[in-house]
Amino acid sequence: MEFFDLFREDRWPHMFCPGCGIGTVMNCFHRAFSEMNMDQDKTVFVSGIGCASRIIGYIRADSIHTTHGRALAVATGIKLANPDLNVIVFSGDGDIGAIGGNHFINAARRNVDISVFCINNYIYGMTGGQASTTTPYKSFSTTTPYGSKEYPFDLAEVAVASGANYVARWTIRNVKELTSSMTKAMQKKGFSFVEIASPCPTSFGRRNRMADPTQMFEWLKIIAVRKEKSQAWGLDQLDLNIEGRITIGEFIERNRSPYGLIA
Amino acid sequence: MQVKVNPRYCKGCNLCVKVCPNRAFDQGNELSERGYFPPVLARPEKCANFKRKTRKNAVCELCVLTCPDQALTWDEEGGVEG
Amino acid sequence: MRLPPGSYFMQGNEACVEGALWAGLTFYAGYPITPSTEIAEGLAMRMPEEGGTFLQMEDEIASISAIIGASWAGAKAMTATSGPGFSLMQESIGYAAMTETPIVIVDVMRGGPSTGLPTMVGQGDVMQAKYGSHGDYPVIALSPSSVQDMFDLTIRAFNLSERYRVPTMVLSDAEIGHMRGKFIVPRTLEIVNRRIRTDRVWHDGFAYDETLVPKMPIFGKGSRVHVTGLSHDIAGYPTSNVEVHEELVRRLQEKVERHSDDICSLVAHRPGSRRMLVSYGSPSFAAWEAMMQSEDVGLVDLKTLWPFPSKLLAQAISGSSDVIMIELNLGQMFREVQRVACDEGCRKVRLFSKVGGEVPRPAEIIGFLKEGG
Numbered sequence: 001m002e003f004f005d006l007f008r009e010d011r012w013p014h015m016f017c018p019g020c021g022i023g024t025v026m027n028c029f030h031r032a033f034s035e036m037n038m039d040q041d042k043t044v045f046v047s048g049i050g051c052a053s054r055i056i057g058y059i060r061a062d063s064i065h066t067t068h069g070r071a072l073a074v075a076t077g078i079k080l081a082n083p084d085l086n087v088i089v090f091s092g093d094g095d096i097g098a099i100g101g102n103h104f105i106n107a108a109r110r111n112v113d114i115s116v117f118c119i120n121n122y123i124y125g126m127t128g129g130q131a132s133t134t135t136p137y138k139s140f141s142t143t144t145p146y147g148s149k150e151y152p153f154d155l156a157e158v159a160v161a162s163g164a165n166y167v168a169r170w171t172i173r174n175v176k177e178l179t180s181s182m183t184k185a186m187q188k189k190g191f192s193f194v195e196i197a198s199p200c201p202t203s204f205g206r207r208n209r210m211a212d213p214t215q216m217f218e219w220l221k222i223i224a225v226r227k228e229k230s231q232a233w234g235l236d237q238l239d240l241n242i243e244g245r246i247t248i249g250e251f252i253e254r255n256r257s258p259y260g261l262i263a
Numbered sequence: 264m265q266v267k268v269n270p271r272y273c274k275g276c277n278l279c280v281k282v283c284p285n286r287a288f289d290q291g292n293e294l295s296e297r298g299y300f301p302p303v304l305a306r307p308e309k310c311a312n313f314k315r316k317t318r319k320n321a322v323c324e325l326c327v328l329t330c331p332d333q334a335l336t337w338d339e340e341g342g343v344e345g
Numbered sequence: 346m347r348l349p350p351g352s353y354f355m356q357g358n359e360a361c362v363e364g365a366l367w368a369g370l371t372f373y374a375g376y377p378i379t380p381s382t383e384i385a386e387g388l389a390m391r392m393p394e395e396g397g398t399f400l401q402m403e404d405e406i407a408s409i410s411a412i413i414g415a416s417w418a419g420a421k422a423m424t425a426t427s428g429p430g431f432s433l434m435q436e437s438i439g440y441a442a443m444t445e446t447p448i449v450i451v452d453v454m455r456g457g458p459s460t461g462l463p464t465m466v467g468q469g470d471v472m473q474a475k476y477g478s479h480g481d482y483p484v485i486a487l488s489p490s491s492v493q494d495m496f497d498l499t500i501r502a503f504n505l506s507e508r509y510r511v512p513t514m515v516l517s518d519a520e521i522g523h524m525r526g527k528f529i530v531p532r533t534l535e536i537v538n539r540r541i542r543t544d545r546v547w548h549d550g551f552a553y554d555e556t557l558v559p560k561m562p563i564f565g566k567g568s569r570v571h572v573t574g575l576s577h578d579i580a581g582y583p584t585s586n587v588e589v590h591e592e593l594v595r596r597l598q599e600k601v602e603r604h605s606d607d608i609c610s611l612v613a614h615r616p617g618s619r620r621m622l623v624s625y626g627s628p629s630f631a632a633w634e635a636m637m638q639s640e641d642v643g644l645v646d647l648k649t650l651w652p653f654p655s656k657l658l659a660q661a662i663s664g665s666s667d668v669i670m671i672e673l674n675l676g677q678m679f680r681e682v683q684r685v686a687c688d689e690g691c692r693k694v695r696l697f698s699k700v701g702g703e704v705p706r707p708a709e710i711i712g713f714l715k716e717g718g
Contacts, residue, residue, distance in 0.1 A: 026331075026333070044564045061569050064444075081372045081419065085418065085564060
């Protein structure tokens with residue numbers, strides 16, 4: 001499948017800023033989706049509000065752009081009303097970690113058969129760079145001009161704890177791993193969650209001395225520690241998180257029966 | 264084959280320059296119609312796919328997969344026959 | 346199996362459950378809240394028998410979001426709640442109106458504001474039903490005033506929402522919901538299903554005809570429609586074009602207004618009497634009793650609250666000189682009634698209001714009638 005069989009060429013070039021990681025996620029998703037040979041007409045894309053959520057407006061398939069944070073609740077409704085559909089959610093850290101946090105943990109707990117791709121850019125990009133629940137400690141944003149005083153959320157760990165069937169986290173540097181994780185997530189029955197650490201040079205980078213996309217790319221390399229390494233260092237993942245670093249890798253794969261298939 | 268840069272889509276982020284393990288790209292200094300500086304494929308012979316003929320057996324592909332603006336595509340006719 | 350035709354003795358909320366199943370409900374998502382819980386409990390029992398889906402969500406926002414999703418996936422979807430939950434749902438009600446999603450929301454009203462009187466009656470949500478979300482958007486709101494109405498109007502709510510692709514509310518209240526009474530399931534019932542389309546809808550997913558109601562592309566049929574709450578053109582794609590926005594918002598509003606003759610209904614007893622009582626919901630019982638005990642007094646029982654049945658009300662109170670509005674709030678629908686009555690040349694329009702908690706007694710209404718002469 002060509003890229004523009006899945007995406008709408010007439011709406012290109014897309015609206016994302018130079019160096020934004022969302023375009024990379026689109027590439028990886030296209031690879032994963034075409035490898036899977038999924039039926040485009042039987043796949044529904046759901047998103048909330050924010051930069052990441054605008055992906056679905058570029059996709060040639062049934063798609064619904066919902067209110068802020070409610071993508072997972074809408075996806076649950078679609079999947080359970082018509083279990084033949086593949087439901088894929090694109091979401092940002094604001095949707096998943098802040099306004100829709102309740103829906104996130106409950107969708108994972110309920111283990112509805114949906115795949116969630118969360119593009120975490122550590123900032124509210126669309127509104128101009130306010131701190132989000134994943135903004136690293138001491139980072140700057142328009143609402144944390146003296147540095148963030150809050151500890152960030154580790155979304156992947158939340159998903160593991162809430163009972164998701166598949167959880168992985170990669171940065172957009174890890175395009176190969178990300179593509180295969182996306183494939184796995186779509187194949188997995190039950191709730192699967194892939195978090196993608198993504199650069200936002202415009203809103204996050206500019207206020208944290210990384211205005212150039214390549215600088216943010218370098219930053220992602222520094223903060224991301226492979227799971228095996230972080231375990232070998234004897235650091236638990238929360239400590240890394242406070243230092244502004246993240247663990248990447250596949251965190252869990254289990255086979256709890258998805259909602260609706262429990263006898 | 265070799266990578267083709269589409270100046271209509273490129274937003275000049277230079278991630279391809281950064282990501283290429285063989286340093287095939289250089290930062291561009293010619294302004295495109297949309298007001299960005301698209302990179303140039305300065306050393307196509309260094310690309311791992313230089314001697315490959317079809318997209319199907321392409322390796323690496325870090326630049327094509329990373330390009331956030333879908334400006335990089337494979338040009339199967341491009342490059343030198345090998 | 347659907348309830349066979351015949352006469353039954355049930356609670357209002359249970360009648361609502363049976364009505365919804367008759368209307369073809371296939372997806373329910375809700376969150377428990379007094380006094381609407383019996384609807385969720387009833388459907389939890391009944392839905393698996395009918396092959397539908399019952400889902401208890403984590404909150405009311407999730408509930409209404411889930412039914413919006415289910416509706417786009419082709420289901421007839423409903424949720425039930427009460428005041429506080431209804432307030433939480435407001436944003437998504439606006440979203441459903443903007444995206445023209447047919448959903449039914451049963452709001453069993455209780456005394457407010459805030460947590461208020463959870464187990465007791467109130468009618469404080471009637472303005473919220475129309476104006477709760479931001480922007481101008483259409484809704485249809487029906488008001489049942491008996492157990493029979495709970496059955497009939499639930500079916501009607503589904504029919505109207507399917508026909509006009511508008512979020513439709515059944516504004517019941519705690520007294521009606523918990524009242525036990527007789528209701529009849531007739532042999533034949535009119536059930537309306539939405540008009541759907543299954544062709545590719547690249548450029549005209551929201552194209553409409555002279556009814557102003559677009560045919561609905563359903564997910565999974567190959568339409569590849571894009572649905573968004575942003576202002577969108579007829580292709581369904583977001584736009585910031587002011588003219589497109591204006592056309593969309595005006596068309597949405599016009600969609601309901603143009604069909605208001607089909608949507609609006611009320612019941613008028615002794616229309617054109619010198620004094621007319623106007624009520625909706627549970628106070629209608631006391632109002633009817635007060636009417637029966639007085640001379641030259643009529644009663645209008647509003648069955649549709651939004652769009653407001655101005656034309657029908659004007660006919661019913663034409664020639665009256667004293668109009669008394671009875672409601673369980675500080676006068677929310679009173680202004681609407683006052684507007685219509687003043688246009689009809691009625692000189693005296695009064696409000697008999699109770700804040701909620703209990704319904705008025707007939708004697709109180711009769712006393713109020715006499716006070717004003």
